[in-house]
Amino acid sequence: MTPPYRQTREGTLLTLHIQPGAKKTEYMGPHGDALKVRVAAPPVEGAANETLCAWLADLFDIPKGAITIQAGQTGRRKLVLLKGVALDAVRNAFARGDDA
Numbered sequence: 001m002t003p004p005y006r007q008t009r010e011g012t013l014l015t016l017h018i019q020p021g022a023k024k025t026e027y028m029g030p031h032g033d034a035l036k037v038r039v040a041a042p043p044v045e046g047a048a049n050e051t052l053c054a055w056l057a058d059l060f061d062i063p064k065g066a067i068t069i070q071a072g073q074t075g076r077r078k079l080v081l082l083k084g085v086a087l088d089a090v091r092n093a094f095a096r097g098d099d100a
Helices: 047-060 087-096
Strands: 005-007 011-020 026-031 034-039 067-071 077-083
Touching: 005 087, 011 047, 011 087, 034 047, 047 067, 047 077, 047 087
Parallel strands: 011 034
Antiparallel strands: 005 011, 011 077, 026 034, 067 077
């Protein structure tokens, strides 16, 4: 099975499965070959994507501009690049189950 994150020259690329419309934005655990994240925003006019990017920015202490949704803008499955974030930082954050 493919890991849900991998190192690139720019940073770390995450494979995420998003559940919009939740009460709270939080990491839920592995979901197949992705990481499942509940997002406290509806999937309307980019609100869920905006909330996801803000949550990731807080979690990794990076500016929102360092986060790029490379694929899946309108779907639940997304490829998200965290520019300048090391793979170990991602492993540690999701191993602890941080939910910012």
